[in-house]
Amino acid sequence: MSIIEKAINLANGKGARGRTGEVAVDSQFMPVRAGAEGPAGSAEALPAAESAVTGAGSATPGEGGAQRRGPRTSRTVTIDVQRLVGLGIAPGPDIDRQVHARITEEFRRIKRPLLINAFEQGPGAPPGGNLVMVTSAVAGEGKTFCSVNIAMSIAMERDRRVLLVDADLQRPNVAQVLGIPGDRGLVDLLEDPALDLSDVLLQTDIPRLSVLPAGKRHPYGTELLASNAMKELAAGLSERYPDRLVLFDSPPLLAATQAVVLVEFAGQIVVVVAAGGTAQDAVTEALALLDTKKPVGLVLNRYPRMFQPGYY
Ligand SMILES: Nc1ncnc2c1ncn2[C@@H]1O[C@H](COP(=O)(O)OP(=O)(O)OP(=O)(O)O)[C@@H](O)[C@H]1O
Ligand SMILES: [Mg+2]
Secondary structure, three states: OOHHHHHHHHHHHOOOOOOOOEEEEOOOOOOOOOOOOOOOOOOOOOOHHHHHOEOOOOOOOOOOOOOOOOOOOOEEEOOOHHHHHHOOOOOOOOOOOHHHHHHHHHHHHHHHHHHHHHHOOHHHOOOOOOEEEEEEOOOOOOHHHHHHHHHHHHHOOOOOEEEEEEOOOOOOOHHHHHOOOOOOOHHHHHHOOOOEHHHHOEEEOOOOEEEEOOOOOOOOHHHHHOOHHHHHHHHHHHHHOOOEEEEEEOOOOOOOHHHHHHHHHOOEEEEEEEOOOOOHHHHHHHHHOOOOOOOEEEEEEOOOOOOOOOOO
8 A cells, every 4th residue: 555545544544524635746737828817917906805804913003104095906926837837837728738638637636625625515614614724744745836736726717716825934935936026925914013915915917816925034933823913814814705715835744833833724734745755654643733623635746657758
C-alpha cells in the first residue's frame, strides 16, 4: 500500500468528513488566456462591502492618515499568464493538448468537492467551509503550486470568485509565483487596524481572482496569525463574501506552529503530499494535528507519471 493510500485510510479512519479529493497532479498545464472571460484589465469592480473587512476590526483611524471617506478600491494587477504556463500553472480550456487537458481535469476534480463543501451543502455545511487551508506535512511539497492552480481553476467558474491569501508567513511565495507585487498584504492588514482589506488586496486581470499577498516580513508571524485580528478577518471573509472561496496557502503542519493556528479558522483543509517525497510517518503526524470534524482532502502531487518528459 502506498504512503498516500495509507494516509487516506488514516483520514477515513479518523472520521474526516467528506474528503475533498485525492488527485494525482502532474507537472504540465495547459495555457489559459488572461481575460478570456472578459477583456484584459476588466476585472470586476470590488464590491463596496470589500471595505467592510478590516485588519483588526475595531479600526480606530490611526496616525498615517488612514481616515478615509467613501468606498475604497483595491489595486488591479496584471498576471503574465504565459509566464505561469512556463511554471506549469494556469489550467484552461485548451483541450487540444491532451496532457494539459488531463491536468486541468485533475484540478477540476480537486476543486469540485471544495466548492460543494463550501457552497452546496445547505444547513449541514461545515462552518466556514469557504475558508480553505492548503498545507502539507513538511516544506516544499507543492502547496503554493497547488494553491495557485486551484485558485485559477475556481476562477474559471462563472458564478464563484476566489481570493488567494498567502498565509505562509515564513516562506511567502504567492506574489512571486504570480509575478505581482507582494510588498503589502496580510501582515500589514493584521498589524495596522487602520488598514482595510481593500488597501492591500490585489484584484487581478483574471476575472474573479483576487490575491492577498503575505506582505512584509514579521518576526512574530505565529502570534499575528493567532491574533484576534486574524480571527475577525477570517470570520469577516467567510461571512461577508458567501460567493467566494478563500484559499490560504499555508505553512507546513509539522514545521511551524503557524499552520496549527490556521487549522482553527479553516473550514476545509487540503493536505498536499509529494509522491515519493513524504515519509509516511510525517503524513500520519500531520493528519493527527487536524480537526477530524472538518473535511480533509489529500492531493498527491507529482504522481505517477514520473517517467514522462516534462516531469518535475
Ligand atoms: N506538480 C508539479 N509540477 C511542476 N512543478 C511543481 C509541481 N509541484 C511543485 N512544483 C514546483 O516545485 C517547487 C516547490 O513547490 P512549491 O513552492 O509549490 O512548494 P511549497 O510546498 O509551497 O514549498 P514551501 O514549503 O517552500 O512553501 C516550485 O518550484 C514549484 O513550481
Ligand atoms: Mg509555498
